[in-house]
Structure formats: structure tokens, C-alpha cells
Amino acid sequence: MTTTTMTQPSAANDLDQARRDYERVTTALKYLEENWRDRPSFEDAARQAGVSPHHFHRTFARWTGTSPKRFSDALTHAFSRSLLADGASILEAALESGLSGPSRLHDLYIAQEAVTPGDAKRRGQGLTFRLGRADTPFGIGVFLIAPRGLSALAFADKGAEEAAETDLTFRYPAAEFVRDDAAAAEYAARIFAGERTPLALYGSDFQRQVWRALLAIPPGKAVAYGDIAAAIGKPSAARAVGAAVGRNPVSWLIPCHRALSSDARLTGYHWGVDRKRAMLAFESFRELHAA
Known part of the structure; x- marks a missing residue:
């Protein structure tokens, strides 16, 4: 006796939709990777994928975790960074990357790294x-x-x-x-004896502002990125604050382990969530017994 397993129509439709979405996204990714210097529009990418802009946005975000614009910006940023590292001027890096000038490159770097192109180019020179x-x-x-x-x-x-x-x-x-x-x-x-330690920090003005805000968080306590953004007078800059916290070069002394995601989860610590949890517990225990 032969048993035939039937695929449910809904499951088959889902698989067919997933296949078509995959084809559309890979087509769009290839188009963006080949044309990012021309700054293609959202509508251009959707047209290449063969779908409406609304459907394309949802599909692209679901597959890649980002938007087409952010993906293109990341490609531009990576290319310009390689130019700066090879000795290009900021103007040369901007124009070679398809941007209209240094101000556009500046905005791109602030969004991607929370540092300026000059910071990226000079980092550590002469030290x-x-x-x-x-x-x-x-x-x-x-x-x-x-x-x-x-x-x-x-x-x-x-x-x-x-x-x-x-x-x-x-x-x-x-x-x-x-x-x-x-x-x-x-x-x-x-x-770790608690003695005063001189710091020599090299970062953008915005980064140093965020790092100073971290120093104001009491030991054993934790706050959300949005709270830090509000504390420095930039309540809408939670995402940029998160990037600056992630770029904190001096762990423990500048307590980025006291920063939490908006839902209060222990996420995003550069040196591991287990270490972040241990640091907060270490501080809480020490503060409790010092009281």
C-alpha cells in the first residue's frame, strides 16, 4: 500500500511566497550593491524587485533587518572609510563615494558611528x-x-x-x-582599589558627552538609552546614544554596563552580557555593604 503525503495548500502558498520574496530581495541587494554610488531611490529599488514600494519595504526589512536606504548608507560608509584610511581627503572621500560634499559625508558618519569623518581619519595619528x-x-x-x-x-x-x-x-x-x-x-x-585614574579619551564631542552622562549613573543602578539621551538634552537621539555607549573605550571606569535597552534587558554589552550582569551585581553588593 502506498501512502501519499499531501502538502496543505496554505503551506505550499507560504513556501511559494517565501521563494518569490527571496528572489526579489536578492535582486534588490545586487542592484543596491552595484549602484550605491548613484544613491538609488527607494522607488528604483522596488522597481528592480518588481513589486510596489510598500510591499518592497516590508519584504526587504523582514529579510535583511534594515531598510534599503540604511543598507546603501552602510555600503557608502564602508567605502568612504577605506578611502580615508588610504589617505584620501574628506572632500575626495565624499565625492568618490557619490556624495555632494563633506557635509553629506559628515551626516553619514554621525548616523553610522556618531563620529565625524575627521575623527575617523585622524584617529590615533601621532600617538x-x-x-x-x-x-x-x-x-x-x-x-x-x-x-x-x-x-x-x-x-x-x-x-x-x-x-x-x-x-x-x-x-x-x-x-x-x-x-x-x-x-x-x-x-x-x-x-580596582578605587583610586583616581587619569583618563585620556579620544572621541567626538557627542561621544564624550554621552560618556560623561554614564559617569553620573550611580553604582549598581541602570538606566535606558532614552534616559541618557534626555539627560544630555537630546531626547530623540536614543539610537545615537546607543552607538556612543557601544564605542565607550574605557569599560568599568566609564560604566556603559549601567546602560540598558528600552525594555530594560541586559543587551548590547561589548564584552558580553554575562560580564555585564556580574559587574552590576558586584557594584550592588559593594554598595549594600558600604551603607
């Missing part, structure tokens, strides 16, 4: 950092020390130290680095 590792209460600490003070502090699990070092040094591509684990150990002892 010599001491780079070292030391034990901390939250795993291995990776320290980046400038002549005027601590510029970066990262945390790493065992075996991931090199990745953490690469992450920090990549932020200052034009700088020079000298190995100094002894200096890192001195900073670790000072920081």
Missing part, C-alpha cells in the same frame, strides 16, 4: 600607546595607555585576549603601540 594585559575581577583586562592617562580598557575570557587587543588597536589605526604588561598591572591595581 604612542602602551598596550598590556593584567588580571581583574572580571577576567583578563586589556589596557591601552596614552601619555596623559588610560585610553581604553577591555575585558576578555581566557584565550580571547588577542581578539580584545585587536579590537582596541583597530580603533586607533594610525597610532603606534608598545607592549607594557607592567604598566597594565599598575593601572589594574589602582582602578
Whole structure:
């Protein structure tokens, strides 16, 4: 006896719709990747996909997690960043990227990184950092020390130290680095004994404004990105605040672990959610017993 399994019509229709959506999105992605320098419009991308703009927006967002404009902006940003890294001027990078001028490139960088093209181009130029590792209460600490003070502090699990070092040094591509684990150990002892630690921060004005707001959050407490945006007088800039928090180079001392998503979840910590949870618990316990 032969048993035939019948596919339900609704399931078959769903699969057919998914296949057609996949074809449309891949067509649109290819079109945007090949034409991003011409700044194609939303309607142009929808036309290439063969659907209405409304349907295209929903389909593209569902498949990629972003909008066609943001996808094109990300391609433009990546290309312009490579030009700046290769020595192009800001004007050259703007025009080569299909933008009308430096002001458009500036807006793009603020949206993508919360830094200006000049910040991205000059980052670390003329500086010599001491780079070292030391034990901390939250795993291995990776320290980046400038002549005027601590510029970066990262945390790493065992075996991931090199990745953490690469992450920090990549932020200052034009700088020079000298190995100094002894200096890192001195900073670790000072920081976790609660002593005052001089900082040498290199970031945009907006980033430094957000980082100062983080310092105002009491130990053991946590606030949402929107609360930080309101505290600095930019209540509609929660997304940009989140980007600036993510770019905080000095973990623990500038307490980005005290920043939460809008629904109060422990998400988005660069050095791991488990470490973020441990930091908040460490602070809460210390504050409780200090009272």
C-alpha cells in the first residue's frame, strides 16, 4: 500500500511566497550593491524587485533587518572609510563615494558611528600607546595607555585576549603601540582599589558627552538609552546614544554596563552580557555593604 503525503495548500502558498520574496530581495541587494554610488531611490529599488514600494519595504526589512536606504548608507560608509584610511581627503572621500560634499559625508558618519569623518581619519595619528594585559575581577583586562592617562580598557575570557587587543588597536589605526604588561598591572591595581585614574579619551564631542552622562549613573543602578539621551538634552537621539555607549573605550571606569535597552534587558554589552550582569551585581553588593 502506498501512502501519499499531501502538502496543505496554505503551506505550499507560504513556501511559494517565501521563494518569490527571496528572489526579489536578492535582486534588490545586487542592484543596491552595484549602484550605491548613484544613491538609488527607494522607488528604483522596488522597481528592480518588481513589486510596489510598500510591499518592497516590508519584504526587504523582514529579510535583511534594515531598510534599503540604511543598507546603501552602510555600503557608502564602508567605502568612504577605506578611502580615508588610504589617505584620501574628506572632500575626495565624499565625492568618490557619490556624495555632494563633506557635509553629506559628515551626516553619514554621525548616523553610522556618531563620529565625524575627521575623527575617523585622524584617529590615533601621532600617538604612542602602551598596550598590556593584567588580571581583574572580571577576567583578563586589556589596557591601552596614552601619555596623559588610560585610553581604553577591555575585558576578555581566557584565550580571547588577542581578539580584545585587536579590537582596541583597530580603533586607533594610525597610532603606534608598545607592549607594557607592567604598566597594565599598575593601572589594574589602582582602578580596582578605587583610586583616581587619569583618563585620556579620544572621541567626538557627542561621544564624550554621552560618556560623561554614564559617569553620573550611580553604582549598581541602570538606566535606558532614552534616559541618557534626555539627560544630555537630546531626547530623540536614543539610537545615537546607543552607538556612543557601544564605542565607550574605557569599560568599568566609564560604566556603559549601567546602560540598558528600552525594555530594560541586559543587551548590547561589548564584552558580553554575562560580564555585564556580574559587574552590576558586584557594584550592588559593594554598595549594600558600604551603607
